Amino acid sequence: MLEIEKLSxxxxxxxxxxxxxxxxxxxxxxxxxxxxxxxxxxxxxKLIIGISDIKEGSIKIGGLPVxxxxxxxxxxxxxxxxxxPDDQLFMTKVYDDIAFGPRNELLSDEEVEERVTGALExxxxxxxxxxxxxxxxxxxxxxxxxASVLSMKPEIILFDEPTSFLDPKARRNxxxxxDKLKMTKIIATHDMDMALEICDRVIIMNQGSVFAxxxxxxxxxxxxxxxxxxxELPLCMQKLEKLERIKIEQNRQSLFSxxx
Amino acid sequence: xxxxDALVSPAIGGIMLAASAGAIAYSAYKCKDDLDExxxxxxxxxxxxxxxxxxxNFTIPGTGSSGHIGGGILLAALLGPFPAFLAITAVLxxxxxxxxxxxxxALGCNIWNMGFYxxxxxYPLVFRPIVKKGFxxxxxTVASIVSVVLALSCGAFSVVLETLASGITELPFSTxxxxxxxxxxxxxxxxxxxxxxILVFVYKMRPEILxxxxxxxxxxxxxxxxxxxxxxxxxxxxxxGAISLFASANPDGLEWAMQRxxxxxxxxxxxxxxxxxxxxxxxxxxxxDYGFKSGSEEGSAAGTSFSGLLxxxxxxxxxxxxxxxxxxxxxxxxxxxxx
Amino acid sequence: MANISDSMSTINSLEExxxxxxxIHQFHPMxxxxxxxxYIVLVVSFDPYNITGLVFFAFYPxxxxxxxxxxxxxxxxxxxxxxxxxxxxxxxxxxxxxxxxFLIGTVPVTTGVISFFSIMIKTxxxxxxxxxxxxxxxxxxxxxxxxxxxxxxxxxxxxxLTYRYISVLMQEVSNMxxxxxxxxxxxxxxxMKDMGIFVGQLxxxxxxxxxxxxxxxxxxxxxxHYVYAKPDPMKSADWLFLLLTAGLLLLMRFFNLSQFIGSFx
Numbered sequence: 001m002l003e004i005e006k007l008s009x010x011x012x013x014x015x016x017x018x019x020x021x022x023x024x025x026x027x028x029x030x031x032x033x034x035x036x037x038x039x040x041x042x043x044x045x046k047l048i049i050g051i052s053d054i055k056e057g058s059i060k061i062g063g064l065p066v067x068x069x070x071x072x073x074x075x076x077x078x079x080x081x082x083x084x085p086d087d088q089l090f091m092t093k094v095y096d097d098i099a100f101g102p103r104n105e106l107l108s109d110e111e112v113e114e115r116v117t118g119a120l121e122x123x124x125x126x127x128x129x130x131x132x133x134x135x136x137x138x139x140x141x142x143x144x145x146x147a148s149v150l151s152m153k154p155e156i157i158l159f160d161e162p163t164s165f166l167d168p169k170a171r172r173n174x175x176x177x178x179d180k181l182k183m184t185k186i187i188a189t190h191d192m193d194m195a196l197e198i199c200d201r202v203i204i205m206n207q208g209s210v211f212a213x214x215x216x217x218x219x220x221x222x223x224x225x226x227x228x229x230x231x232e233l234p235l236c237m238q239k240l241e242k243l244e245r246i247k248i249e250q251n252r253q254s255l256f257s258x259x260x
Numbered sequence: 261x262x263x264x265d266a267l268v269s270p271a272i273g274g275i276m277l278a279a280s281a282g283a284i285a286y287s288a289y290k291c292k293d294d295l296d297e298x299x300x301x302x303x304x305x306x307x308x309x310x311x312x313x314x315x316x317n318f319t320i321p322g323t324g325s326s327g328h329i330g331g332g333i334l335l336a337a338l339l340g341p342f343p344a345f346l347a348i349t350a351v352l353x354x355x356x357x358x359x360x361x362x363x364x365x366a367l368g369c370n371i372w373n374m375g376f377y378x379x380x381x382x383y384p385l386v387f388r389p390i391v392k393k394g395f396x397x398x399x400x401t402v403a404s405i406v407s408v409v410l411a412l413s414c415g416a417f418s419v420v421l422e423t424l425a426s427g428i429t430e431l432p433f434s435t436x437x438x439x440x441x442x443x444x445x446x447x448x449x450x451x452x453x454x455x456x457x458i459l460v461f462v463y464k465m466r467p468e469i470l471x472x473x474x475x476x477x478x479x480x481x482x483x484x485x486x487x488x489x490x491x492x493x494x495x496x497x498x499x500x501g502a503i504s505l506f507a508s509a510n511p512d513g514l515e516w517a518m519q520r521x522x523x524x525x526x527x528x529x530x531x532x533x534x535x536x537x538x539x540x541x542x543x544x545x546x547x548x549d550y551g552f553k554s555g556s557e558e559g560s561a562a563g564t565s566f567s568g569l570l571x572x573x574x575x576x577x578x579x580x581x582x583x584x585x586x587x588x589x590x591x592x593x594x595x596x597x598x599x
Numbered sequence: 600m601a602n603i604s605d606s607m608s609t610i611n612s613l614e615e616x617x618x619x620x621x622x623i624h625q626f627h628p629m630x631x632x633x634x635x636x637x638y639i640v641l642v643v644s645f646d647p648y649n650i651t652g653l654v655f656f657a658f659y660p661x662x663x664x665x666x667x668x669x670x671x672x673x674x675x676x677x678x679x680x681x682x683x684x685x686x687x688x689x690x691x692x693x694x695x696x697x698x699x700x701f702l703i704g705t706v707p708v709t710t711g712v713i714s715f716f717s718i719m720i721k722t723x724x725x726x727x728x729x730x731x732x733x734x735x736x737x738x739x740x741x742x743x744x745x746x747x748x749x750x751x752x753x754x755x756x757x758x759x760l761t762y763r764y765i766s767v768l769m770q771e772v773s774n775m776x777x778x779x780x781x782x783x784x785x786x787x788x789x790x791m792k793d794m795g796i797f798v799g800q801l802x803x804x805x806x807x808x809x810x811x812x813x814x815x816x817x818x819x820x821x822x823x824h825y826v827y828a829k830p831d832p833m834k835s836a837d838w839l840f841l842l843l844t845a846g847l848l849l850l851m852r853f854f855n856l857s858q859f860i861g862s863f864x
Contacts, residue, residue, distance in 0.1 A: 051814045072820065080818045086767050087811035090301065092739035092759050096827065104820030132739070134766045135614065152819060265725035266685055266718055270640045288751035297823040300753070301816065302809040304760020305768070309805045311761065312768040313798055315602040316776065317788035326788050329798060338802070350757040354765070357733045357741075358610055360681040360726045365639045428647060428718060429688040430695040430711065450791070457795025462802055469806065572654040579657040586665035 001026055002048070002156060002184070007057035009043055017043035019208040021057070025184060027155070032195035032216065033188040035205035036230035041188040044205070045158050049080050062155065076105070079149035083160040085141035089133040094144055097133060101152035119151040123177055139170025143177055156184040163191045192234035196220050204229055261415055261444075262355070262370055265363030269426035276422065277368030283376050284349055287342040299343055306335060307347040311354065320450055329458075330451045332378020333387060333407045337459055340473040345379035373418045378411035386410060388474065395470060397460045404459060405452030412448035416440045603773045607766065612673050616734040623667035627837040628740040628830075629747070634844050635732040641852045642724045647692075647714035654720065655851045660727040667735045674730050678723060685722035689715040738762050743830045752824060767808075772801065 002025040009018035017040050025031055033041050046052040048059055050071045059066040061077050079101075082088045091097040095116060102115045120126045123143050133141060142162060149157055162178060163171045171191075178185065179198045189195060195202055195216060202219045204212040206229040212219055219225065223233050232238070265273070310331040317326040331351065335344035352370050355361040362370040390403035420436045423429055429436075463470050617624070623631075638659055645653045664671065696711035732741075742758045775797065779789055789797055816825075833841075 046814075049818055051817065075818055075820055080815075082811065082815050084811065086764075087808060088815040090304075090760060090763055090812050090816065092737075092742075092763050100816075100821075100825060101819035104822070104825065132614070132737070134763055135611075148819065264681055264685055264722055265639050265643060265729070266721035267688055268643060270644045273640075273643070284754055285751060288753045291753055292751075295753075297821070298810075298813050300756060300823075301760060301812040302806070304757055305764050305805050305809040305812065306802075307757060307761035308764035308768040309801060311765050312603070312772040313801065315606060315769070316772060316794075316798070317602065318791050318794045319786065319788045320791055327791075329794070346754050346757050347761070349754060350761040353758055354738065354762055357729060357738060358613055359606070360677045360730065363639065363725050363729055364636060365643060365725070423688065429691055430714070431688070431691040432695065435691075454791065454794045454798075457792075458798045458802065461795045461799030465799070465803055466806065572651045575651075575654045576657055579655075579661045582658065583661035583665040586662065587668075590665070590668065 001062055002186075003058075003060040004048075005058050005060075007044075007047065007054065007059060009047055009052060009055065011043075017208055018047065021208075021210055023203070023210065023213070025156075025186065027184055028182065029201055030185045030199045031187065032199040032202040033186055033205065034190065034192065034195060034202060034229075034231060035211070039205040039229070040208040041205055042160065043208075045080060045160060045186075045188060048158060049078055050074055076152065077154055078156045078158065079152055079154035080158040081142075081145050081149050081160065081162060083162075083164060085133075085138070085145040088145040088148060089141060092132055092134075094128050094131050094133055094136075097144065098148045098151045100148060105152070115151040115153070116147075119147040122150065122180065123147050137170065139166050139173055142166065142170070142174050146174075146177060146181075150181070154183065156186065157181065159185065159187040159189075161189055161191075162187060163189065163194055190231075192220055192231070193236055196234045196236070204231070261374060261412075261419060262362035263366040263373070263419055263422065264360075265365045267423050267426060267428050268363075268366045268369060269428065270365070272422050272426045273365035273368060275368075276372050277365075280349075280368040280371040280376065283345065283372070283380060287345045287380070290342040291346065295343065299339065303339060303343045303347045304350075306339060307351045310335060310348070311351050318454065327447065327450045327454070329454055330374075330378075330408060330412070332375055332411055333383060333404060333452075334455050334458060336379045336383035336473075337387065337404075337455075337470060338462070338473055341379045341383045344383070345375050348375040348379065369418070369422050373415035373422075377414035377418075378407070381414070382407045382411040391470075391474065395463050395467070397463075400459045400463060401453070401456035404456035405449060408452035408455055409445060409448035412444045412451070413441065416444040603769050603776070607769050607773075609673075609677065610766070613730070613733050614737065616667075616669055616673075617737040619668060619735065621667050621735075623663060623735045626840055627833045628736045629744045629833060630837045630841045631732055631736050632741060632744055633841060634848070635728050637845055638728045638848055639725050641848055642721055642728075644852070645717065645721070647717045648710055650713055650717045650720060652852070653717060653724075656724055656848075658851070659848065660724065660731060663731050663735075664727075667731065669731065669734050674727065674734070677730055678726050681722055681726045682719070685718050689718040692718070743827065746827065747830050756825070768801075768805070771804070775801065 002023070004021055004023040007018055007021040008016075010016050021044070033044070035041055043052065047054055048061075048066065050066050050068075053068075054066060061074055064070055064073060064077070066074050089097045091100060098116045098119055099112050102112045107115070116129075117126070120129055123146065125140070125143055125147065128136065128140060128144060133144065136144070146157075146159075146162075159178065162174055166174060171194075175194050175198060178187065178194075185199075187195070187199065199216050202212075202214065202216045203210055204219060204225070211229055212225060220234055221237060226232055233241070268276075310329075314328050314331065317328060319326050331348055332344070335347055338344070339347060349371050352362065352374065353367065356363055356367050356370070387403045387407040390406070391399050393399070417437070417440070420433070420440055424431075424433060424436065459470065638656070642653065642656050663669075664674070692714045693709070693711040696709065696714060698710045700708045700710055700713065702708065739759060739762070742755050742762075745755050745758075746752065776789070779793075779797065780786060783790075813821075
């Protein structure tokens with residue numbers, strides 16, 4: 001369980017990135033974190049994973065507060081998949097990249113092997129095991145970045161824009177992959193359609209604070225609310241609306257022509 | 261300025277590999293002590309930046325020719341001397357493997373010529389003192405130009421020494437130096453100006469980067485930087501002296517080694533076994549010495565008789581034929597299952 | 600820009616070759632490394648006037664390339680890049696070293712001519728040897744072996760990291776370069792006065808990238824050094840290949856077989 005209490009964060013340059021956030025995310029939840037660029041999604045992630053130091057408020061993960069001396073423990077519980085897989089995958093072999101986390105836990109070679117194979121199998125990418133990351137496609141790299149976090153067996157995974165810059169097929173693959181994962185997921189994204197599809201709850205951030213928090217079906221269909229935060233309806237909904245409008249128009253036209 | 265394997269003798273290549281290995285080991289040791297763990301990915305990425313950055317052509321005004329950036333001084337200013345030296349070593353190794361830029365035997369020479377002088381000699385002794393009083397655009401530019409020119413000159417001069425000591429080219433010292441130095445002076449000036457411009461820009465945007473590397477270049481208290489550098493310099497001079505002495509006496513290191521082992525450089529055609537090969541004996545590879553080159557001694561001149569050359573031609577044909585044969589057999593095998 | 604895309608395709612093609620599954624590819628990386636070094640040392644150790652013995656070393660690249668199924672063309676193009684400097688060094692030998700050896704018809708053959716060819720042949724052989732190594736053994740494989748001969752871990756990490764990010768950075772440079780050139784028609788390259796900002800921007804972006812990489816590493820439990828798998832030990836087949844090849848190379852070095860063949864002609 002992730003508990004955030006009265007969390008605020010100001011960057012050294014004075015930029016107020018997070019303002020008084022209170023949040024509670026339960027085990028097994030799949031949460032979409034949406035908001036315009038600069039709304040504070042990345043800053044929040046950085047605080048949860050301990051890259052930025054918490055100065056005001058607190059974050060607790062399974063009761064354990066995030067602070068300097070608990071970081072090691074925290075990072076075993078919480079994994080993060082970075083937006084750019086080139087930042088995350090820095091080794092010259094896929095296997096080594098996925099094994100990086102387990103090896104840092106000083107597991108034995110057999111355990112490492114087991115973890116890596118496990119992660120590869122769950123994601124259905126065993127064939128990529130011995131490839132070089134820099135020779136893979138963007139979609140493949142994304143999935144491997146996920147595997148590199150999965151092999152650490154975290155309780156919570158934070159995803160930063162997991163579907164950005166992908167072609168439709170690769171995006172679909174990543175969405176299906178995410179849907180397969182059963183641990184707690186917090187997905188920062190602009191991809192409203194994905195959020196609608198695989199998340200149960202959505203948190204809308206605006207200018208550093210939580211603007212709205214509730215079930216996906218409710219919030220993501222509220223056009224007025226979304227527009228207020230520089231967001232928009234999921235595309236599938238826009239399409240539906242457009243279809244409906246066309247239908248109404250057609251009806252009206254047929255009525256009109258009937259009148260003549 | 262990359263030296264190729266073919267222009268280095270085993271002795272020179274070996275000595276320079278050892279010297280560079282020493283410098284690498286020392287740098288790695290220094291980094292182990294006080295390297296911020298954050299710097300490890302940074303060094304790797306910066307190495308890749310230099311690698312890619314060297315491929316950017318820029319036009320030199322008024323000349324119509326183009327140049328590209330160097331690496332040593334820029335890296336040292338951004339990372340500090342020891343991390344920079346390691347980063348450039350990695351770059352040179354990769355270049356030697358993938359691009360035939362230099363070779364494996366010459367790698368020691370190349371690391372020394374292009375990494376050691378810039379990162380471990382010129383940066384601490386020239387660059388750092390100039391900018392120590394505080395970074396200003398003028399100081400950064402002056403320091404960059406002076407440092408790059410110096411580092412390149414040291415490197416170019418070493419190329420001359422190493423090539424001549426290897427005894428491969430007959431180019432006289434003065435001609436060689438006369439060819440290498442002026443051109444590298446020009447290249448150095450251009451490169452230095454560009455390096456300065458880059459550093460000025462980086463300093464404007466993120467001053468802390470240059471400041472932190474300047475601080476990190478400090479050695480642990482109690483060890484005077486000058487002392488360390490002076491001893492390195494002395495070491496380099498002694499090394500250079502040793503190389504030239506060794507090389508002038510022994511143009512061919514392997515020959516020299518054989519001489520030590522066999523007691524003579526010409527393996528005696530001992531009665532029974534070698535009698536059968538009496539014809540070849542005269543021409544065994546390690547026999548000829550410079551004394552033979554006048555060709556006065558019959559049949560020797562390093563085995564370069566006419567028949568020897570003919571034999572060489574046949575050998576090449578044979579080698580080619582062997583390769584073709586293997587290809588053919590492999591090809592046949594592959595096609596068989598389909599047939 | 601030609602330079603960058605050339606380099607990217609060179610690296611790509613060599614990496615693809617190293618993915619091969621031939622017998623040469625399967626030998627232990629250490630064996631190939633040692634043999635390559637031995638080959639280079641033996642080749643350059645030849646006296647500048649002894650090209651007849653030297654020529655016999657052509658067997659190594661030819662056989663290796665055939666066995667490893669390496670196509671000739673890409674390697675030969677790389678070779679061309681390495682030749683000019685050797686040519687320059689060699690030509691000076693023709694000029695300065697003019698002792699007459701013998702005449703072929705009326706064409707005088709001087710020691711300088713012989714040593715010129717010697718330099719060129721050595722260049723071809725040594726460059727081929729290195730390219731064969733990298734075409735049959737991936738760079739990470741080679742780097743792992745460096746760990747087992749006690750090369751400091753830090754430098755091995757540097758090689759791996761640099762190698763990993765070369766393609767990323769080249770792509771970035773290439774994009775920036777294209778964007779620049781599209782906005783400066785007629786320019787042959789980047790103007791020297793723009794280089795500071797151009798490379799400076801690249802550096803700043805890379806600093807941010809390095810920081811992200813560091814954070815990503817941190818999130819996975821990194822604390823200053825990382826652990827690699829131990830490289831596989833050498834098998835008996837590897838030892839056999841090593842001893843056999845090394846033996847043959849040494850034999851070729853110390854018995855001038857060309858001369859032997861020539862003596863029958």
